[in-house]
Amino acid sequence: MSEKAxxxxxxxxxxxxxxxxxxxEALKKQLGENVEARRLxxxxxxxxxVLNYFDVEAPKLLxxxxxxxxxxxxxxxxxxxxxxxxxxxxxxxxxxxxxITEVIDHxxxxxxxxxxxxxxxxxxxxxSSTILLTIYKENxxxxxxxxxxxxxxxxxxxxxxxxxxxxxxxxxxAAEELAKIAGVDLEKYGMDMLIAGASFGDKSTKEIINMDxxxxxxxxxxxxxxxxxxxxxxxxxDQKEQYESTIQEQIESEGxxxxxxxxxxxxxxxxxxxxxxxxxxxxxxxxxTKLDNNTAWLEGAVSRKKQFVPNLMEVSK
Amino acid sequence: MSEKAxxxxxxxxxxxxxxxxxxxEALKKQLGENVEARRLxxxxxxxxxVLNYFDVEAPKLLxxxxxxxxxxxxxxxxxxxxxxxxxxxxxxxxxxxxxITEVIDHxxxxxxxxxxxxxxxxxxxxxSSTILLTIYKENxxxxxxxxxxxxxxxxxxxxxxxxxxxxxxxxxxAAEELAKIAGVDLEKYGMDMLIAGASFGDKSTKEIINMDxxxxxxxxxxxxxxxxxxxxxxxxxDQKEQYESTIQEQIESEGxxxxxxxxxxxxxxxxxxxxxxxxxxxxxxxxxTKLDNNTAWLEGAVSRKKQFVPNLMEVSK
Numbered sequence: 116m117s118e119k120a121x122x123x124x125x126x127x128x129x130x131x132x133x134x135x136x137x138x139x140e141a142l143k144k145q146l147g148e149n150v151e152a153r154r155l156x157x158x159x160x161x162x163x164x165v166l167n168y169f170d171v172e173a174p175k176l177l178x179x180x181x182x183x184x185x186x187x188x189x190x191x192x193x194x195x196x197x198x199x200x201x202x203x204x205x206x207x208x209x210x211x212x213x214x215i216t217e218v219i220d221h222x223x224x225x226x227x228x229x230x231x232x233x234x235x236x237x238x239x240x241x242x243s244s245t246i247l248l249t250i251y252k253e254n255x256x257x258x259x260x261x262x263x264x265x266x267x268x269x270x271x272x273x274x275x276x277x278x279x280x281x282x283x284x285x286x287x288x289a290a291e292e293l294a295k296i297a298g299v300d301l302e303k304y305g306m307d308m309l310i311a312g313a314s315f316g317d318k319s320t321k322e323i324i325n326m327d328x329x330x331x332x333x334x335x336x337x338x339x340x341x342x343x344x345x346x347x348x349x350x351x352x353d354q355k356e357q358y359e360s361t362i363q364e365q366i367e368s369e370g371x372x373x374x375x376x377x378x379x380x381x382x383x384x385x386x387x388x389x390x391x392x393x394x395x396x397x398x399x400x401x402x403x404t405k406l407d408n409n410t411a412w413l414e415g416a417v418s419r420k421k422q423f424v425p426n427l428m429e430v431s432k
Numbered sequence: 433m434s435e436k437a438x439x440x441x442x443x444x445x446x447x448x449x450x451x452x453x454x455x456x457e458a459l460k461k462q463l464g465e466n467v468e469a470r471r472l473x474x475x476x477x478x479x480x481x482v483l484n485y486f487d488v489e490a491p492k493l494l495x496x497x498x499x500x501x502x503x504x505x506x507x508x509x510x511x512x513x514x515x516x517x518x519x520x521x522x523x524x525x526x527x528x529x530x531x532i533t534e535v536i537d538h539x540x541x542x543x544x545x546x547x548x549x550x551x552x553x554x555x556x557x558x559x560s561s562t563i564l565l566t567i568y569k570e571n572x573x574x575x576x577x578x579x580x581x582x583x584x585x586x587x588x589x590x591x592x593x594x595x596x597x598x599x600x601x602x603x604x605x606a607a608e609e610l611a612k613i614a615g616v617d618l619e620k621y622g623m624d625m626l627i628a629g630a631s632f633g634d635k636s637t638k639e640i641i642n643m644d645x646x647x648x649x650x651x652x653x654x655x656x657x658x659x660x661x662x663x664x665x666x667x668x669x670d671q672k673e674q675y676e677s678t679i680q681e682q683i684e685s686e687g688x689x690x691x692x693x694x695x696x697x698x699x700x701x702x703x704x705x706x707x708x709x710x711x712x713x714x715x716x717x718x719x720x721t722k723l724d725n726n727t728a729w730l731e732g733a734v735s736r737k738k739q740f741v742p743n744l745m746e747v748s749k
Contacts, residue, residue, distance in 0.1 A: 224552075227544045230745050232737065235541075235554035253570070420549065428547050 120216055121193060123153045123177055123207060124243075125200035129327055130162045130272035130312070132199045134265035135243040136174060139198060139219065141262045142251055150196065153177035155207055159326050161272060161312025168308075169264035169297070181209025199243040201227045204330050219246055221281075222420055223428075225331075241286035242273035248289045263296035268308060275344065275381055276305040281421045309381055313345045320354060320361045324376060331424065333431035336372040336394050339365065340427075342419050344379045348387050351378050352410075355389065359409060362391050373397055377416075377423060385414045401426040437533055438510060440470045440494055440524060441560075442517035446644050447479045447589035447629070449516045451582035452560040453491060456515060456536065458579045459568055467513065470494035472524055476643050478589060478629025485625075486581040486614070498526025516560045518544045521647050536563055538598075539737055542648070558603035559590035565606045580613035585625060592661065592698055593622040598738045626698055630662045637671060637678045641693060648741065650748035653689040653711050656682065657744075659736050661696045665704050668695050669727075672706065676726060679708050690714055694733075694740060702731045718743040 122140050124132020133154055140152035152174040158166070166173055178186050180193040187209075195207070196217040202225035203210050217234040218227075221243055238246050244266035251257055258266055270290045274282035277290075294301040315323050328341035345351065351358065362374045373392040380386065388411050390398045395406060404411045416422045439457055441449020450471055457469035469491040475483070483490055495503050497510040504526075512524070513534040519542035520527050534551040535544075538560055555563050561583035568574055575583055587607045591599035594607075611618040632640050645658035662668065668675065679691045690709040697703065705728050707715045712723055721728045733739045 221549055223546045223549050224544050227541050229540045230742060232538055232540050232556040233554060234556060235552045237550060237552035239549040239551060425547060 119149045119151055119194070120196050121153050121177060121180070122150050122196040122198060123155055123174070124198045125205040125329070126155045126207075127325065127328055128154050128156050128162070129159065129199075130165055131243050131269040133158065133162045133174065134165060134269040134272075135219070135247055136198050137171060138244060138247055138258055138262045138265045138269075139196070139250075140174075141258065142247070142254070142256065145256060146254065151175075159312060160314060160316065161308060162268075164308055164311035165265070165268040165272075168304075169261045169268075171261050171265060177207060179208040180213045182212065184209055201225065201237075202331075203227075204332065219243055219250075221246065223424065239283075241279065241282040242270040242289075244269040244293075245283075245286045245289045248293065257296065258293070260297055263293045264299065267293035267297050267299070267301075267304075271301075271305040271308055272312070275379075275417060276302075276309060278381070278384055279418045279421070281418045309344065310346060313343075313347075313381060315343075315345075315350070320357045323351075324358065324361055324365070329419070330369075330371075331427075333397075333428055336397065336431060337370060338373045338375070338394070338397075338427060338431075339369070339371045340375045340377065340419055340423055342377040342379060342386075342423075344381045346380070346382055348378050348380050352387065355410070358389055359391060362389065366392050373427075375423065375427075377419065379417050381417075384417055385412060386416050387412050397427060397430055401430045436466045436468055436511070437513050438470050438494060438497070439467055439513040439515060440472055440491070441515045442522040442646070443472045443524075444642065444645055445471050445473050445479070446476065446516075447482055448560050448586040450475065450479045450491065451482060451586040451589075452536070452564055453515050454488060455561060455564055455575055455579045455582045455586075456513070456567075457491075458575065459564070459571070459573065462573060463571060468492075476629060477631060477633065478625060479585075481625055481628035482582070482585040482589075485621075486578045486585075488578050488582060494524060496525040497530045499529060501526055518542065518554075519648075520544075521649070536560055536567075538563065540741065556600075558596065558599040559587040559606075561586040561610075562600075562603045562606045565610065574613065575610070577614055580610045581616065584610035584614050584616070584618075584621075588618075588622040588625055589629070592696075592734060593619075593626060595698070595701055596735045596738070598735045626661065627663060630660075630664070630698060632660075632662075632667070637674045640668075641675065641678055641682070646736070647686075647688075648744075650714075650745050653714060653748060654687060655690045655692070655711075655714075655744060655748075656686070656688045657692045657694065657736055657740055659694040659696060659703075659740075661698045663697070663699055665695050665697050669704065672727070675706055676708060679706065683709050690744075692740065692744075694736065696734050698734075701734055702729060703733050704729050714744060714747055718747045 122136050124136050136152045143150040154174045182189050193213045194216050195213045198219050201220050215229050220237045324341045331338045366374050373394040376389040378387040439453050441453050453469045460467040471491045510530045511533050512530045515536050518537050532546050537554045538557050641658045648655045683691050690711040693706040695704040
């Protein structure tokens, strides 16, 4: 058993899955534990902005924890700490060979299994970092300035600056406290960060779709739900046909029954959706809507976790 | 959605699954929440001793949470809080229809799924009540005398008065603190309680086997692991043939591939085992032992959770 525990968030890491991992690594090291923060994929624009703003280095990429896989870093059973996810399908390759010693998460649980008892802190709050701040305090500690900046950014990102229905009063309170430690103006920094994240730069349609894509098994269906936040939905819709053909390719190569591409308008608090696959009726019934040329505008729907996933689960039972 | 949340432990409730449930109900009520403690089966002798000693009423039996089942108490989706377990196979009938809002547990996780984000506090300690004491303190509260007695009893029971390898320094510390509040001599009360629980009275072999029996799916095998604690192993072995035929009946009626009956000697810190089923080779390889006439003495093995289950899981991969 390797003694060092690796801490990481989900694949296609968002700001929470990078920044909470760094903050938990810092806390664990302060407590004298042997841990290392890692990431399961490339950084998105928003996270790049955050790391650059606070001058923090990104965690190293982790490809697999399977000791028998090509490119394996470990020779024995790897200890791992999962942040911001628990479902195997969203986690590192080879997870089934690892010892999960801790989970810190704010999502639903999906077929979660371990071989041993472990530490889990899951709470229905808006962001993993809100739970982390509680754990810091339980240890009579507070994050130092840069790590407070990491945690603040994770909360802003996950709650869309408190606009998401997943946001709880605890998230707001934590963010206010962290903004003070980080020495930033919460509203101004928050908008700058979200707009930086909402710019797609010179990304291809394929890159944009895969920026924040998660897979789910619901009933008999394998469903992909990709989400982007933007201040300019039209920019995406102008290239709708290109997006459709890219989505169609992924449906065919990955065998998805349904692909939901959510384009969330962070100023209007709603989402345009592009929906393809043989199970589009599941989507239509989940949202009581009719797709018009593969698209539907969903007023007020901005949260994959609290709105899209539960609605789709409900009709997939 | 029914507003009241039901709190319960696992089927075949042991002292932890009754007493921690009562203590958590008390805490939740102090916090103004609408909850009710329930139990999923009959009390064992040890738990009867505990409730009698502290003059506490047992929770009401709960048969199912499925709104469509016969004898259903709820008409809509029931909110539930799981204590001391998380695996569906050990939980209430109809769990898949319920909304799990919280889990407090100290076991491994097994195929645990929810539809929504939830609160989970899992820690690798010896007893659920040790976690509960932490939660009490986080709320700036302490259990009152009777509830301290419940929590103390749960810890003594789960750790076999600190002799089990599952026992951690936190369990010992919590028990010492709770014994003071409960106003009992820890060692004396502990031995009285364990001996009361170890007396089988006029129970049938079938009742004894089912006092604390749990089912597991490991690899392709459906495995039953029953455990009793005793100060008199010979009393059971004298009736070995009767136990074997009872176990054989349960193997046939429930389709178990392996049935492990653990008779733990609480004074000698080891267990006699009676093992039947078509997968006895799994047991032999898990414990590097040879069954002699269906039995094996396992020196130092007293914990189903920390010794029997992980060893069997390891060879079932």
